[in-house]
Amino acid sequence: MDPFTSFLAVAALAVVVPGPDTFVVLRTSLSDGARVGTWAAAGSAVGNLVWGAATVLGVAALLHTSATAFSALKLLGAAYLLVLGVQALRAAVRGDALTQEGAAERPQTSAATAFRRGVASDLLNVKVGLFWTALVPQFVSADSSAMLAPAMVLAMGSMVFAWLTAYAYGAARLSQALRRRRSARAVNGTVGAVFMALGGRLALASH
Numbered sequence: 001m002d003p004f005t006s007f008l009a010v011a012a013l014a015v016v017v018p019g020p021d022t023f024v025v026l027r028t029s030l031s032d033g034a035r036v037g038t039w040a041a042a043g044s045a046v047g048n049l050v051w052g053a054a055t056v057l058g059v060a061a062l063l064h065t066s067a068t069a070f071s072a073l074k075l076l077g078a079a080y081l082l083v084l085g086v087q088a089l090r091a092a093v094r095g096d097a098l099t100q101e102g103a104a105e106r107p108q109t110s111a112a113t114a115f116r117r118g119v120a121s122d123l124l125n126v127k128v129g130l131f132w133t134a135l136v137p138q139f140v141s142a143d144s145s146a147m148l149a150p151a152m153v154l155a156m157g158s159m160v161f162a163w164l165t166a167y168a169y170g171a172a173r174l175s176q177a178l179r180r181r182r183s184a185r186a187v188n189g190t191v192g193a194v195f196m197a198l199g200g201r202l203a204l205a206s207h
Contacts, residue, residue, distance in 0.1 A: 003139040007152050008159075014131060015159045020195070021047075024121045025164045027088065027191050029171035032109045037168030039111040043118020045161035050123060052153030055132035076124050078203035084121075085199060088192030092185045118164075 021044040029037025122128055140149050 004148060004151060007139045008155060011156050011159055015163045020121045020125055021164060022167060023191055023194055024117055025167050026171050028109060028114050029168040030187060034169045034172035036109050036111060036114045037171060038165050039114040040118040041161055041164035041168055043115040044122045044164055045157045047119045047122025048128060048160045049153060049157040051128050051132050052156055055136050056149045056153060078199045082196060082199035085192045085195030088188045088195060092188035092192060095185055
């Protein structure tokens with residue numbers, strides 16, 4: 001249990017650091033409510049499970065050995081974040097309402113769309129893959145139990161879902177104070193700028 005407990009401690013620290021998934025869930029929850037935001041959180045958790053499983057199977061090791069694979073995934077992820085950033089900034093310029101109550105004319109994001117958004121934000125984040133490929137060898141050895149790696153993957157996915165769901169409900173509560181257009185502009189503009197910065201940083205990441 002010692003390697004697993006150590007992994008949980010490291011994973012907990014990694015989960016609470018804000019990243020693209022955090023801001024996807026935050027903006028989804030503010031504009032469409034906690035339930036839809038939870039679906040985005042579930043998508044991010046599934047994406048993390050995929051990365052973890054791929055690492056255990058050795059597929060994600062390609063990111064370390066292949067500069068081409070790294071660059072392709074990096075640029076796809078950066079492009080996705082930049083698109084999200086542009087959408088948020090356009091909403092800020094237009095003065096779009098941020099909360100459900102103030103956006104009756106805007107169709108609500110479906111659970112399926114929010115889920116896909118969460119999956120995409122995680123799968124296209126090359127740093128999640130690098131996190132897994134760097135972390136697994138530190139805790140899994142030839143003498144480890146066959147259940148250790150699957151337990152690590154499931155634990156990480158569960159932690160991601162729990163933390164981002166908490167974000168979703170916290171953001172939904174804040175939405176009551178963000179009905180004014182000025183507040184909506186500020187949030188959309190800030191989130192848009194963060195997405196653009198994250199996308200630019202990812203695009204410039206070295207192998």
